[in-house]
Amino acid sequence: MTRTFPLAPLAAALVLTGVHSHALANDADIEERLAALEERVIAAERRAKAAENRAARLEAQRSDKQDYENRLTSLEKQASSDDGFSFNAYARSGLLLGDDGKSLPGGPYVTPAGTVGGAVGRLGNEPDTYVHAKLNHRHTYDNGAQQRFQISFADSVETSNDWTSNESQLNVRQLFVELSHLPSLEGTAFEDATLWAGKRLDRDKYDIHWLDSDVVKLAGLGAGAYDVRLGDDWTANLSLYGRSFDDFRLDPEDTELSADTDSLILTANNYIGNWQVMLNAISAADNDQRLTEGPGNAADNGLHGLLTYKGDSFFGLADGSFRASLLHGQGLGAEVKQIGANGELLDDAQATRIAIQGTTYLTPTWRIAPAVLAEVSKDRFVEGDDYRWATFNARIANELTDNFEMQYEASYQSMDLDPQGYKGRNQVEGDFAKLTIAPTFKPEVGGFWKRPELRAFASYTTWDDELNDFDGNDAFGQDGYTGGQWSFGVQAETWF
Numbered sequence: 001m002t003r004t005f006p007l008a009p010l011a012a013a014l015v016l017t018g019v020h021s022h023a024l025a026n027d028a029d030i031e032e033r034l035a036a037l038e039e040r041v042i043a044a045e046r047r048a049k050a051a052e053n054r055a056a057r058l059e060a061q062r063s064d065k066q067d068y069e070n071r072l073t074s075l076e077k078q079a080s081s082d083d084g085f086s087f088n089a090y091a092r093s094g095l096l097l098g099d100d101g102k103s104l105p106g107g108p109y110v111t112p113a114g115t116v117g118g119a120v121g122r123l124g125n126e127p128d129t130y131v132h133a134k135l136n137h138r139h140t141y142d143n144g145a146q147q148r149f150q151i152s153f154a155d156s157v158e159t160s161n162d163w164t165s166n167e168s169q170l171n172v173r174q175l176f177v178e179l180s181h182l183p184s185l186e187g188t189a190f191e192d193a194t195l196w197a198g199k200r201l202d203r204d205k206y207d208i209h210w211l212d213s214d215v216v217k218l219a220g221l222g223a224g225a226y227d228v229r230l231g232d233d234w235t236a237n238l239s240l241y242g243r244s245f246d247d248f249r250l251d252p253e254d255t256e257l258s259a260d261t262d263s264l265i266l267t268a269n270n271y272i273g274n275w276q277v278m279l280n281a282i283s284a285a286d287n288d289q290r291l292t293e294g295p296g297n298a299a300d301n302g303l304h305g306l307l308t309y310k311g312d313s314f315f316g317l318a319d320g321s322f323r324a325s326l327l328h329g330q331g332l333g334a335e336v337k338q339i340g341a342n343g344e345l346l347d348d349a350q351a352t353r354i355a356i357q358g359t360t361y362l363t364p365t366w367r368i369a370p371a372v373l374a375e376v377s378k379d380r381f382v383e384g385d386d387y388r389w390a391t392f393n394a395r396i397a398n399e400l401t402d403n404f405e406m407q408y409e410a411s412y413q414s415m416d417l418d419p420q421g422y423k424g425r426n427q428v429e430g431d432f433a434k435l436t437i438a439p440t441f442k443p444e445v446g447g448f449w450k451r452p453e454l455r456a457f458a459s460y461t462t463w464d465d466e467l468n469d470f471d472g473n474d475a476f477g478q479d480g481y482t483g484g485q486w487s488f489g490v491q492a493e494t495w496f
Contacts, residue, residue, distance in 0.1 A: 210409070246343060
């Protein structure tokens with residue numbers, strides 16, 4: 001940092017020295033010159049300080065390359081030697097109203113494509129209150145071994161009332177124990193590994209935050225090992241997860257559900273340099289006996305794979321970051337986002353999805369985060385069904401002061417859906433678009449991942465009329481929700 005020397009005293013000394021050689025100069029003239037010089041020096045110091053502040057902010061912005069998912073992963077990976085309890089959470093809550101002053105349907109999955117994972121931009125599009133709170137306890141033993149216990153709770157409601165027990169979905173989201181730094185594993189591939197067992201969301205799952213969509217989500221009851229070292233630049237996460245499918249009928253004449261089954265997911269998640277290669281094998285005994293809604297047999301097994309490249313720049317064009325993923329699944333693996341979670345998939349089901357996202361600064365005060373999420377799938381629930389959709393989203397922010405910025409989001413989704421009558425749904429083809437403006441206050445600007453944020457917003461949403469015919473039970477086509485309308489609201493979002 002450049003040191004700023006006080007110039008006013010020095011200037012005064014020089015001027016006073018000059019008095020002896022200029023007998024005609026009077027005291028008033030000297031004082032005026034001194035005052036003018038001091039004003040110029042003060043103004044120069046202010047400009048220098050402002051320049052230093054701008055440089056510091058820009059440096060902080062450029063150093064904020066580590067994205068949201070990585071920081072969450074870092075929190076999970078912490079093996080702090082400080083024993084005791086810690087607490088962290090994610091939460092959002094807000095009010096979403098139409099131009100008639102009444103609450104509106106909303107959420108990233110509000111479109112017909114949302115039934116098969118097609119999310120749209122979330123800014124100015126969330127009517128819910130959601131919280132996921134985590135309580136951790138760590139302990140280090142005399143031999144250096146460490147343990148971490150976590151229990152976490154989550155709840156989601158859409159009512160605006162303060163007392164929501166009748167609508168609450170309060171849930172124990174995670175309950176697991178981790179062991180690390182075990183002396184008996186020194187010298188093996190598990191020397192730096194973390195062993196775990198219990199109920200959990202996989203530590204290294206990640207999402208496209210702007211769409212509130214996991215790119216890949218592995219969760220359930222099970223056990224595994226993180227960070228098993230298989231080479232100099234190769235680590236792997238190995239796990240076995242179990243999930244329970246919904247009960248199902250075996251015969252059309254059954255009046256009650258008569259069978260159930262569990263889904264087992266065996267995972268090898270490999271990290272090699274900037275690449276991630278994830279392989280999953282899924283099995284659900286007797287699920288092929290499930291009665292389906294149309295032609296085709298339910299799957300009792302499946303395969304799933306993910307290939308991801310994580311870049312340390314904005315697609316090689318500028319400072320920032322990006323991540324690009326390709327996912328494919330067959331059978332029970334055709335639910336490519338939430339692995340092993342859907343028992344209604346057919347044996348011939350297959351799906352392929354791409355997920356691309358990045359963040360960068362366009363100028364010292366303008367930043368952008370574009371994202372693409374798209375999928376093609378067929379034979380999912382009925383032989384011959386076909387689902388095609390693509391979402392293009394961009395979150396933009398303009399930092400105006402240290403604590404205030406204008407956020408903008410443009411979201412567009414194209415869909416061609418042919419459910420072949422599954423759940424009474426009709427074939428539709430059309431487009432959805434949303435534009436949101438959100439004045440935002442926060443403690444400190446300087447990146448997409450700084451929270452909390454307090455937002456007001458206005459959104460304009462429109463879609464093709466044909467999409468109203470997809471499902472008589474969904475939001476589209478309801479009175480007051482047919483497209484081409486404004487919505488308004490406020491929201492708080494935080495994580496730590």
